[in-house]
Amino acid sequence: MEVPNRFKTLPLDTMIDKHIGKPGTERREAFENELRINLLGQAIKQARQQRNLTQEQLGNLVGVQKAQIF
Numbered sequence: 001m002e003v004p005n006r007f008k009t010l011p012l013d014t015m016i017d018k019h020i021g022k023p024g025t026e027r028r029e030a031f032e033n034e035l036r037i038n039l040l041g042q043a044i045k046q047a048r049q050q051r052n053l054t055q056e057q058l059g060n061l062v063g064v065q066k067a068q069i070f
Helices: 012-019 026-050 055-062
Strands: none
């Protein structure tokens, strides 16, 4: 016997629109900017780790402090 699914599956965009706001709204723009910053940080971290660099080494290469490196 198959159990009925009581939960409706919705696209991610629909959920974001509902809970964060529609594209162009201030809250949605802030959310998307934070997401972009996080994705960029993760990409930098992954590249740093693939090159076996410490945070301090990368900071020295690009001229920033270790605390600013992921």
